[in-house]
Amino acid sequence: MSEKNTNVWTIAEAANGKLKSVSYELLARGRSLADACDEQLVSVLMGANVSEAELTTLIQHGADLVISVQDPDLMAFIVETYSNVLIDLVQQMKPNIILAGATNNGRTLMPHVAMRLHTGLTADCTDLQIDLNTGDLLQTRPAIGGNILATIKTPNHRPQMATVRPRSTQPLPADPSRAGRIQQISLKPELVDKRVKLLSFEAETADESNLQDSDVIVSGGRGMKKGDNFQLLHDLASLLGGKVGASRDAVDRGWARYPQQVGLSGKTVLPKLYIALGISGAIQHLAGMKTAETIVAINTDPNAAIFQVADFGIVGDAFQVLPELISRLEERKS
Amino acid sequence: MLKIIVPIKQVPETGNVKMDPETGTMVRDGVVSIVNPLDLYSIETALMLKEKHGATVTVLTMGPLNAVKALKEAIAMGCDEGYILSDRAFAGADTWSTAYALFNAIERIGDYDLILAGERATDGDTGQVGPNIASGLDIPLATYVRKVNNLDLEHKTITVERSVEEGIETLQLPLPCLLTVVKEISYPRLPTLRGKKKAKTVEIPVLTAEDLGLNREYLGLKGSPTRVVSTKSPKVTRNGQMMTIKDDKDVREAVDALIAFLEERQLI
Numbered sequence: 348m349s350e351k352n353t354n355v356w357t358i359a360e361a362a363n364g365k366l367k368s369v370s371y372e373l374l375a376r377g378r379s380l381a382d383a384c385d386e387q388l389v390s391v392l393m394g395a396n397v398s399e400a401e402l403t404t405l406i407q408h409g410a411d412l413v414i415s416v417q418d419p420d421l422m423a424f425i426v427e428t429y430s431n432v433l434i435d436l437v438q439q440m441k442p443n444i445i446l447a448g449a450t451n452n453g454r455t456l457m458p459h460v461a462m463r464l465h466t467g468l469t470a471d472c473t474d475l476q477i478d479l480n481t482g483d484l485l486q487t488r489p490a491i492g493g494n495i496l497a498t499i500k501t502p503n504h505r506p507q508m509a510t511v512r513p514r515s516t517q518p519l520p521a522d523p524s525r526a527g528r529i530q531q532i533s534l535k536p537e538l539v540d541k542r543v544k545l546l547s548f549e550a551e552t553a554d555e556s557n558l559q560d561s562d563v564i565v566s567g568g569r570g571m572k573k574g575d576n577f578q579l580l581h582d583l584a585s586l587l588g589g590k591v592g593a594s595r596d597a598v599d600r601g602w603a604r605y606p607q608q609v610g611l612s613g614k615t616v617l618p619k620l621y622i623a624l625g626i627s628g629a630i631q632h633l634a635g636m637k638t639a640e641t642i643v644a645i646n647t648d649p650n651a652a653i654f655q656v657a658d659f660g661i662v663g664d665a666f667q668v669l670p671e672l673i674s675r676l677e678e679r680k681s
Numbered sequence: 682m683l684k685i686i687v688p689i690k691q692v693p694e695t696g697n698v699k700m701d702p703e704t705g706t707m708v709r710d711g712v713v714s715i716v717n718p719l720d721l722y723s724i725e726t727a728l729m730l731k732e733k734h735g736a737t738v739t740v741l742t743m744g745p746l747n748a749v750k751a752l753k754e755a756i757a758m759g760c761d762e763g764y765i766l767s768d769r770a771f772a773g774a775d776t777w778s779t780a781y782a783l784f785n786a787i788e789r790i791g792d793y794d795l796i797l798a799g800e801r802a803t804d805g806d807t808g809q810v811g812p813n814i815a816s817g818l819d820i821p822l823a824t825y826v827r828k829v830n831n832l833d834l835e836h837k838t839i840t841v842e843r844s845v846e847e848g849i850e851t852l853q854l855p856l857p858c859l860l861t862v863v864k865e866i867s868y869p870r871l872p873t874l875r876g877k878k879k880a881k882t883v884e885i886p887v888l889t890a891e892d893l894g895l896n897r898e899y900l901g902l903k904g905s906p907t908r909v910v911s912t913k914s915p916k917v918t919r920n921g922q923m924m925t926i927k928d929d930k931d932v933r934e935a936v937d938a939l940i941a942f943l944e945e946r947q948l949i
């Protein structure tokens with residue numbers, strides 16, 4: 348390393364001209380890192396049709412500088428092109444740290460870039476800190492099926508790169524008075540890779556696709572006994588204005604669909620209220636929900652691990668509690 | 682003929698891992714090694730393409746010599762041949778260093794049309810090695826592939842469906858390319874008797890760092906950009922309010938208390 352790398356970059360993601368929530372979540376993480384090393388926080392957007400007004404919201408949520416590379420050729424996420432663009436920016440501006448969302452695109456782009464930049468990348472981090480002695484980024488992630496938390500460093504290579512699970516942080520509140528700059532950079536034609544073509548896109552319409560956007564999640568596990576019983580969960584969820592989630596066991600049995608799976612190999616969720624019914628609380632399930640603001644658990648087994656993370660626990664039969672709870676909430680409404 | 686390479690990893694069976702509470706490390710005694718469960722889907726995808734179009738399917742692993750067992754299991758399912766990359770120098774490799782060794786081995790094997798990797802390995806659980814390899818080889822990449830729609834051997838293209846959070850993309854890639862596949866793509870078959878016989882007798886070449894002319898600076902722990910600095914067992918308890926139900930009266934009481942609790946937190 349001859350020149351010193353500086354600044355913290357976060358990779359923004361947009362769809363149909365709108366920034367996704369993960370873009371702001373990353374800024375919340377990046378802001379505290381940038382402050383700890385007294386560096387600037389830069390949000391990098393590659394895409395198309397994202398307005399200046401929309402980009403300004405990145406500044407309001409913590410960015411000092413927004414680098415925007417927009418072009419019709421960046422409309423579709425073609426990893427080869429995105430990787431070329433990001434590598435080109437990194438080589439010119441030499442960031443110290445790059446954070447991206449552990450989304451399907453983030454988890455595709457970042458390893459592609461890390462390989463060519465010959466640097467380290469830590470997947471699915473749940474915690475990021477600056478080591479105050481060395482200035483290195485300490486990247487903490489669950490490993491071995493969530494049984495341990497490993498802290499990882501990239502001591503001798505730059506930039507230090509990590510992906511962060513969506514919904515594992517709250518965005519900072521928007522501050523319209525924050526100052527920052529937007530730098531538009533035009534796409535260099537030689538960076539466009541035309542080998543892969545996006546032929547079509549079909550949007551997921553099933554409503555469980557936005558489980559992560561829901562303030563209330565009612566989840567069921569193997570204790571729900573059969574798929575038909577998930578109707579009770581839907582009834583409760585609709586009374587609470589929430590969505591239905593599930594443990595992997597329930598998904599594997601076909602009682603719920605994979606997009607509804609909460610946990611290490613499913614989604615990480617950060618709702619205001621998470622209600623777990625008939626879920627034992629295996630470490631892999633907890634990995635996806637234990638940061639929910641309020642957790643309620645209903646389970647027949649007093650020793651179920653889910654009670655360890657519950658703010659309110661009922662040791663009892665879900666099939667007794669649910670109908671009572673549903674009818675009481677219905678009464679309350681009318 | 683179509684040539685498919687499937688990189689697979691041997692992993693510890695982590696379904697019910699025991700952790701040593703003192704050291705925070707995995708208790709390895711009596712832990713069996715298996716083929717990474719998510720690699721069974723890439724193997725199955727390769728075998729389905731082989732049945733439809735004719736192909737040779739080569740499985741490749743980097744690991745200790747006993748990982749030959751994983752290759753033999755894949756051959757028992759119907760793969761044609763296997764290579765193992767094994768060398769003390771590889772020990773402790775992170776994803777960058779693993780992919781460096783693997784993509785060089787793939788270049789050495791050569792003449793491939795398609796590389797099929799798993800979505801992620803259940804031990805490291807990063808899902809990085811597949812995209813790393815594509816990047817290293819500079820071949821097109823599609824991740825999270827849930828379906829192969831069409832393989833056009835005349836025009837040398839493959840059309841696939843890729844899952845993203847918002848829906849499903851249909852992508853067309855030229856061959857050679859690399860796909861990482863997800864569970865929905867297939868249901869893995871079991872080994873056959875004929876396959877098992879073949880697996881018993883088949884020779885598995887061992888490739889070392891020297892065979893591949895690899896840069897020693899890039900290998901193993903020493904050549905890995907990342908370092909694990911500490912591990913700990915996560916512990917969480919919220920010490921929440923608890924109610925226990927023994928009879929019908931308790932049900933009403935518990936639900937009353939729950940509703941009061943939700944009201945107090947302004948959740949309803």
Ligand SMILES: Cc1cc2nc3c(=O)[nH]c(=O)nc-3n(C[C@H](O)[C@H](O)[C@H](O)COP(=O)(O)OP(=O)(O)OC[C@H]3O[C@@H](n4cnc5c(N)ncnc54)[C@H](O)[C@@H]3O)c2cc1C
Nearest residue numbers: 568569570594595596610611612613625626627647648665
């Ligand atoms: C690499 C890896 C990744 C994984 N990823 C995930 C993941 O992303 N998400 C996930 O959820 N799991 C995941 N798992 C699986 C996880 O280890 C557990 O097997 C799973 O979470 C168990 O689901 P469950 O709680 O529904 O079932 P169980 O563990 O069988 O628990 C059922 C519970 O229901 C209770 N019960 C029974 N009857 C009733 C009743 N009438 N009323 C109330 N309670 C009742 C029981 O007391 C029990 O506690 C993963 C595992 C591995 C190895």
Ligand SMILES: Nc1ncnc2c1ncn2[C@@H]1O[C@H](COP(=O)(O)O)[C@@H](O)[C@H]1O
Nearest residue numbers: 688689743798799801802807808809810
């Ligand atoms: N040591 C290895 N040998 C062969 N293939 C591997 C190895 N490690 C990872 N892979 C491949 O990369 C995929 C993702 O692994 P990972 O990035 O470790 O989660 C696996 O499903 C395999 O296809």
